[in-house]
Amino acid sequence: MSLKRSIANKSKSSASAKSKSAVSRLASSLKPHFGKVRIVEVGLRDGLQNESTELSVEQRFQLLKKLIEAGVQNFEIGAFVSPKWVPQMAHTKALVEKFQTSAQARSLTPSVLVPNLVGFESARQNGLKEVAVFISATETFSQKNINCSIAESLVKVQEVVSAARKNKMRVRGYLSVCFGCPFEGAVNESKVVELVGKLLKLGCYEVSIGDTIGIARPGQVISLFSKLKKKFGLEKIAGHFHDTRGQSLANILAAYQLGCRVFDSSIGGLGGCPYAKGATGNVATEDVVYFFEGLGVKTGLNLQKLIEANHWLEPQMNHPLSSKVSKASPS
Numbered sequence: 001m002s003l004k005r006s007i008a009n010k011s012k013s014s015a016s017a018k019s020k021s022a023v024s025r026l027a028s029s030l031k032p033h034f035g036k037v038r039i040v041e042v043g044l045r046d047g048l049q050n051e052s053t054e055l056s057v058e059q060r061f062q063l064l065k066k067l068i069e070a071g072v073q074n075f076e077i078g079a080f081v082s083p084k085w086v087p088q089m090a091h092t093k094a095l096v097e098k099f100q101t102s103a104q105a106r107s108l109t110p111s112v113l114v115p116n117l118v119g120f121e122s123a124r125q126n127g128l129k130e131v132a133v134f135i136s137a138t139e140t141f142s143q144k145n146i147n148c149s150i151a152e153s154l155v156k157v158q159e160v161v162s163a164a165r166k167n168k169m170r171v172r173g174y175l176s177v178c179f180g181c182p183f184e185g186a187v188n189e190s191k192v193v194e195l196v197g198k199l200l201k202l203g204c205y206e207v208s209i210g211d212t213i214g215i216a217r218p219g220q221v222i223s224l225f226s227k228l229k230k231k232f233g234l235e236k237i238a239g240h241f242h243d244t245r246g247q248s249l250a251n252i253l254a255a256y257q258l259g260c261r262v263f264d265s266s267i268g269g270l271g272g273c274p275y276a277k278g279a280t281g282n283v284a285t286e287d288v289v290y291f292f293e294g295l296g297v298k299t300g301l302n303l304q305k306l307i308e309a310n311h312w313l314e315p316q317m318n319h320p321l322s323s324k325v326s327k328a329s330p331s
C-alpha cells in the first residue's frame with residue numbers, strides 16, 4: 001500500500017471511528033430516556049402518617065390491593081411505632097397479617113418503618129424481610145421529631161442494621177430535611193453527604209434523600225446530588241421529594257438527569273410534614289408516572305389504575321388529594 005493510500009485509509013477509518021464513537025455517545029446519552037426507574041410507594045406509611053384522617057386496617061388493605069393491581073412492587077406497608085405517638089399507624093401488625101394471607105404476598109417484599117430494636121423485633125416476628133430507618137440532617141429536627149440527637153439516632157440505626165443482618169433482612173435509610181429545615185433553615189450539604197456516608201457504611205442498602213418540607217429547587221438538587229454522585233455514585237441513592245412549592249417534578253428531573261433512578265412518591269400526594277406550614281405532601285405517584293411516561297422511561301406502573309385508586313381513596317380522606325393528573329382525569 002502506498003504511503004498516500006495508507007494515510008487516506010487511516011484518516012477514513014479514524015473518521016469512521018470518530019463517527020462511530022459520536023453515535024455511541026449519542027446512543028448512551030439517549031439511553032437513560034428509554035430506561036426505567038424504581039418507584040417506591042410510601043403512601044401507606046409516610047403519606048397516611050401525616051394525614052389527620054385515620055384509615056382503618058380494612059381501608060388500608062383495600063388501598064394496598066389497588067396499588068398492587070396498579071403494579072406497585074416496592075412499598076412501605078406501615079410503621080411499628082407507638083400508636084400513642086402516631087395513631088395513623090396503629091394496627092400495622094394486623095395490616096401486615098392481612099397482606100401476608102393475600103395471593104400477592106409471596107412475590108412482594110414490603111418495607112415497614114421501625115424507629116428502634118423494639119419495632120425491628122415486631123417486623124421480624126411478622127415475617128417481614130425489609131425495614132426502613134430514619135435520621136435527620138439537622139439536630140433541631142431530630143430533637144423535635146424523635147426526641148434524640150443525630151448521634152443517638154445513629155446508634156439506634158446501628159442496632160437495627162446489625163439485628164437485620166443477623167436475620168438476613170434489608171434496611172433502607174431515610175435522611176430527613178436534606179434541603180432545608182423548618183427550625184434551622186439552610187442545611188449544610190457536607191453534613192448531608194457525611195450522614196449519607198454513615199448510613200451506607202452502617203449497612204443501609206439505599207438512602208433516600210428527603211425534601212421533608214418541600215423546599216428544594218432544581219439548582220439545589222443538582223448541587224447536592226452532584227456531590228453525592230461524586231462521593232458514592234447514585235446507585236444507592238433515592239430521591240424523596242415533596243410538592244409543597246410545586247417543584248417536585250422539576251427536582252425529580254434534575255436528579256434523574258444526574259443518574260438517580262429511584263424515587264419515592266405517594267398515591268394522590270398523601271402526606272405532609274406536621275412541622276412545616278402548608279407542606280402538602282409527597283409528590284403524587286400518578287404525577288410521577290405520567291411524567292416518566294412522557295420521557296419514555298418505564299415505571300412498571302399502570303397510570304389508569306393509579307388514577308382509579310386515587311378516585312376510590314379521595315372521598316375517604318376528607319380533603320381533595322393533590323395529584324394534578326388524577327384531578328384532570330375522569331373516573
Ligand SMILES: [Zn+2]
Binds near residue numbers: 242
Ligand atoms: Zn415524605
